[in-house]
Amino acid sequence: MFRSYLKTTFRNLMRNKFYSAINVVGLAIGIMACVLILLYVLSELSYDKFHEREDRIYRVNLFAVLSDDNINQPVTNPPLAAAMQGEIPEVEEAVRISNFEQPVIRHNNDVFNETKWFFADPGFFKVFSASFIYGSPENALTQPNTVVLTETTANRYFGNINPVGKYLTWENDRDFLVTGVIEDYPENSHIKPDFLASFKGSALDKNMEWINNMVYTYFLLEDGYTKDDVDAKLEGLVTKYVGPAVKQAMGVSFEEMLAQGLKYRWYAQPLSEIHFDREVSSGPEPLGNRNYMFIFSIIAVFILLIACINYMNMSTARSSNRAKEVGIKKSLGSNRNSLIAQFLSESIIITFIALILALVFVKLFLPVFNNLIEKQLLLHYFDNFKTIPLLVAFGIAIGIIAGSYPAFFLASFNPVKVMKGVHKSEGSHGKLRSALVIFQLIVSIGLFSGTFVISKQLNFIQNKELGFNKENLVVINKADYLGNRISSFKNELLAQSGIVQITNTSSIPGRILTSSTFYHQTANDSRGMNYLYTDDDFLKTYQVELKEGRFFEEGNQSNVRSVVLNESAIKRLNIEDPIGKKVYEGKKTDETAFTIIGVVKDFHCESLHQEMSALVLFNGRGQNLTVRISGDIQQNMKTIENTWDKFANGQKLDYVFFDEDFGRLYKAEVQTRKIVSIFSALAILIACLGLLALAAFVAEQRTKEIGIRKVNGATISEVLYSLNKDFIKWVAIAFVIAVPGAWYLMNNWLENFAYKTTLSWWIFALAGVLALGIALLTVSWQSWRAATRNPVEALRYE
Amino acid sequence: MIKTTELTKVFRTEEIETSALNKVDLHIQKGEFVAIMGPSGCGKSTLLNIIGLLDNPSGGQYHFDGEEVGNLKERNRTLLRKGNVGFVFQSFNLIDELNVYENVELPLIYLKLKARERKEMVEKVLERMKIAHRKKHFPQQLSGGQQQRVAIARAVVANPKLILADEPTGNLDSKNGLEVMNLLTELNREGTTIVMVTHSLHDSEFAHRVVNLFDGQIITEEVKKQMGEVLL
Ligand SMILES: Nc1ncnc2c1ncn2[C@@H]1O[C@H](COP(=O)(O)OP(=O)(O)O)[C@@H](O)[C@H]1O
Numbered sequence A: 001m002f003r004s005y006l007k008t009t010f011r012n013l014m015r016n017k018f019y020s021a022i023n024v025v026g027l028a029i030g031i032m033a034c035v036l037i038l039l040y041v042l043s044e045l046s047y048d049k050f051h052e053r054e055d056r057i058y059r060v061n062l063f064a065v066l067s068d069d070n071i072n073q074p075v076t077n078p079p080l081a082a083a084m085q086g087e088i089p090e091v092e093e094a095v096r097i098s099n100f101e102q103p104v105i106r107h108n109n110d111v112f113n114e115t116k117w118f119f120a121d122p123g124f125f126k127v128f129s130a131s132f133i134y135g136s137p138e139n140a141l142t143q144p145n146t147v148v149l150t151e152t153t154a155n156r157y158f159g160n161i162n163p164v165g166k167y168l169t170w171e172n173d174r175d176f177l178v179t180g181v182i183e184d185y186p187e188n189s190h191i192k193p194d195f196l197a198s199f200k201g202s203a204l205d206k207n208m209e210w211i212n213n214m215v216y217t218y219f220l221l222e223d224g225y226t227k228d229d230v231d232a233k234l235e236g237l238v239t240k241y242v243g244p245a246v247k248q249a250m251g252v253s254f255e256e257m258l259a260q261g262l263k264y265r266w267y268a269q270p271l272s273e274i275h276f277d278r279e280v281s282s283g284p285e286p287l288g289n290r291n292y293m294f295i296f297s298i299i300a301v302f303i304l305l306i307a308c309i310n311y312m313n314m315s316t317a318r319s320s321n322r323a324k325e326v327g328i329k330k331s332l333g334s335n336r337n338s339l340i341a342q343f344l345s346e347s348i349i350i351t352f353i354a355l356i357l358a359l360v361f362v363k364l365f366l367p368v369f370n371n372l373i374e375k376q377l378l379l380h381y382f383d384n385f386k387t388i389p390l391l392v393a394f395g396i397a398i399g400i401i402a403g404s405y406p407a408f409f410l411a412s413f414n415p416v417k418v419m420k421g422v423h424k425s426e427g428s429h430g431k432l433r434s435a436l437v438i439f440q441l442i443v444s445i446g447l448f449s450g451t452f453v454i455s456k457q458l459n460f461i462q463n464k465e466l467g468f469n470k471e472n473l474v475v476i477n478k479a480d481y482l483g484n485r486i487s488s489f490k491n492e493l494l495a496q497s498g499i500v501q502i503t504n505t506s507s508i509p510g511r512i513l514t515s516s517t518f519y520h521q522t523a524n525d526s527r528g529m530n531y532l533y534t535d536d537d538f539l540k541t542y543q544v545e546l547k548e549g550r551f552f553e554e555g556n557q558s559n560v561r562s563v564v565l566n567e568s569a570i571k572r573l574n575i576e577d578p579i580g581k582k583v584y585e586g587k588k589t590d591e592t593a594f595t596i597i598g599v600v601k602d603f604h605c606e607s608l609h610q611e612m613s614a615l616v617l618f619n620g621r622g623q624n625l626t627v628r629i630s631g632d633i634q635q636n637m638k639t640i641e642n643t644w645d646k647f648a649n650g651q652k653l654d655y656v657f658f659d660e661d662f663g664r665l666y667k668a669e670v671q672t673r674k675i676v677s678i679f680s681a682l683a684i685l686i687a688c689l690g691l692l693a694l695a696a697f698v699a700e701q702r703t704k705e706i707g708i709r710k711v712n713g714a715t716i717s718e719v720l721y722s723l724n725k726d727f728i729k730w731v732a733i734a735f736v737i738a739v740p741g742a743w744y745l746m747n748n749w750l751e752n753f754a755y756k757t758t759l760s761w762w763i764f765a766l767a768g769v770l771a772l773g774i775a776l777l778t779v780s781w782q783s784w785r786a787a788t789r790n791p792v793e794a795l796r797y798e
Numbered sequence B: 001m002i003k004t005t006e007l008t009k010v011f012r013t014e015e016i017e018t019s020a021l022n023k024v025d026l027h028i029q030k031g032e033f034v035a036i037m038g039p040s041g042c043g044k045s046t047l048l049n050i051i052g053l054l055d056n057p058s059g060g061q062y063h064f065d066g067e068e069v070g071n072l073k074e075r076n077r078t079l080l081r082k083g084n085v086g087f088v089f090q091s092f093n094l095i096d097e098l099n100v101y102e103n104v105e106l107p108l109i110y111l112k113l114k115a116r117e118r119k120e121m122v123e124k125v126l127e128r129m130k131i132a133h134r135k136k137h138f139p140q141q142l143s144g145g146q147q148q149r150v151a152i153a154r155a156v157v158a159n160p161k162l163i164l165a166d167e168p169t170g171n172l173d174s175k176n177g178l179e180v181m182n183l184l185t186e187l188n189r190e191g192t193t194i195v196m197v198t199h200s201l202h203d204s205e206f207a208h209r210v211v212n213l214f215d216g217q218i219i220t221e222e223v224k225k226q227m228g229e230v231l232l
């Protein structure tokens, strides 16, 4: 039975090569798009699932309300883990992880700036899983100054040999013994270390500050308990340890502060929730976005539907070609069900051909796709025993979705009418066909609008005046290494051509800023605000405008007790005539008083997702040097590097271009734009394949009519119009339906930004015109051929 | 009105070259009723299509109303044909999706006439062809004779100078055939030039002149009656 189906299917495919190719290729592209998106979504949804004890792993987060600031962060203090382990019996193992150092690591002549160096307590491998290639999890991190490398990292320094027992040099001054090599952590891990070094002997190991939050704390819950058991006991630890520490630091008792509205709470967050919980600020890796995953999945389904619709439309449209076959089979005694079975297996067979082609496409395009979304998604067809059956089920499902309607439609033909040739293929399913095409166009126009809005918003935020000049800035990280040589380095560098200005700051716009609470002299309640330490040249280098007063001046003794605020900070503290007024940091004492010497115009220190932040500038030093350059970039980089090398005792220059660093704030959006635009292009491509086939079919079907019209005086353009009219109408209907939906969704999306572009009408008009243009172009290819045909030919064969 | 000199038409397909017309000299005067006869495949339809400006000749000259039109572009042929030439085919060639009224209206639409004018002209011609009561019907709902009357109505609705009929009675029984011939004769009496391809000797009796075609060439012409006689 199946063999005979197979045979008829292939015969039919070969008989109509044009339509078959469109069907198969369209389906294949659709499936490819779907598989790519699915891989991405599945990878996101399976974050951290690979850990064996995944369901028992938790991270301790801190929720706090301080003055008017809410904090919900994954960073806690160093002594917490040990206290949990010792005092909460439900905690089987608690470990600290810290990745706030970005050391320069050397081995022989290899020197690298490392960004994924993690310190971890020895219990790390009791909580998290890792596959050891060399060494063993039990004693890999028990000794100070030991480190476990991932496979890729080990290869980078040592090549293919077993590096256990060898040493790496950390920042010129410490040697780390390699005690193990583990397999790389997969893409979908929220911790992706290159190095895991023993916490023992690190600067933070013995730190006992209970209000100094700078490490991640994870724990393994004992079997049979819930996180609530731990949460309750964590409350006790806050009172026991944080309370006294607060009193010591602030001079006010913890109870009093609680009474004033302070909140301070530790809570356990399940590992499986870490990647998507956007309430909590991000840990070592950027957070995922569940909404995007939802949207991408819908796009995938839509693209697949578009491809299925092509199949449905083509098979019903061309049904008259099959009508005779149905008629004969029926009159020979075939019943409806066996015909349905035949047509369904036909569509399933075609889907499988498309599926195989799609898997080839996926293999080819996955690297490109990975590159675009900056992920390392993998598809191993044979690695997972579930993959193949899943794909088979997927193929059958698509085959049934695409094939049921045509199967029922074809099988319902009346044999008598069909044999007489009375069968007419138009009518009610002609309407269904238009509806399906309109659906395809709605999706395409919607996706176009989405792409345009995202692009417009990205353009908007990338070109928005930030209040400073972000071009031509080079940022040197870890400049604090220069210590006291920093000013002589500055002076020597400034003396060279191409170097315009240099400033030394504690951080730079776009990176995490430190915050504290501030009081205005006349107010008793405080405000949480960001602050930054800068030297005297900050304004000149970043080209921030001074609004009133003055900025820090070289050699001015009062600098130390002076602050400069931005306009928002003045507003936030509600200060009139700010120059000369006092603000207090942390608490209201003489030691914490600063005099306002100047006010700068607002400038954006954070991404434009956020409102303009209030900022306080102190005079001081920090780890970043920002250099304003002019002229040839490579020449300037050489200058900077050479000068650095003179001062840095072999320490490697670690630099970034400011605009690239700042651009990372919109990485998620840039990625989304890429994904949405690629898949909208694919959607329209598949829809166009369908339109092409449909137009060819319509032109073929209307050959005689066109001939008659031409004989009666229709010009080519009139015929073209009458052929394209329906398609234009479809685009128009699709446009009308798509725009409100797209407008609503994109309006919602823009809510993610404090600064948003306008949803101009022309975005949607452009999407509509583009869809119309592409559809017309596709359709006209066929229409033109039909319209220019000699009518004599069309009417000759009767 | 129609003057062809050494008109030839060659069809080239991938493998073969068919010479459908071979140096045809034909002269047809305004108001004439000419029948073209000949065996199947001798080039009658091809000649008619060229006369009707549906196709270009491969060689020779063709003067329509004194104007050389043998090398016109399709666009200009369409312009010249519109309103000047009406066609009637053996297989009627009505558009199935349009009703009687809409089928007849077709040439007027392409002449860009106003809806009111069109309505007037269509109603008039439908009356005349005695098919007005069927104007909402679709071609498939009509008999062959009725369909051909619709086709003739469409051919004459724009008052063309020339009507070309390719075996107009070929698919009709003798009663309906006679009716069609009477209609054509009537139109001719009113001054319309008619060129008709036919197999039927009986039908050819209605014409002033019969042109016999064989293998793409005119072999004989016989005058049946003088134009004047008919006009009386
Ligand atoms: N479009 C065409 N392509 C190729 N050959 C054609 C075409 N039209 C007509 N012919 C050939 O030209 C010859 C004359 O055809 P036609 O004028 O239709 O004959 P008639 O109408 O007298 O039966 C025939 O041999 C026919 O096969």
Ligand SMILES: [Mg+2]
Residues within 6 Å of the ligand: B044, B045, B046, B166
């Ligand atoms: Mg013929």
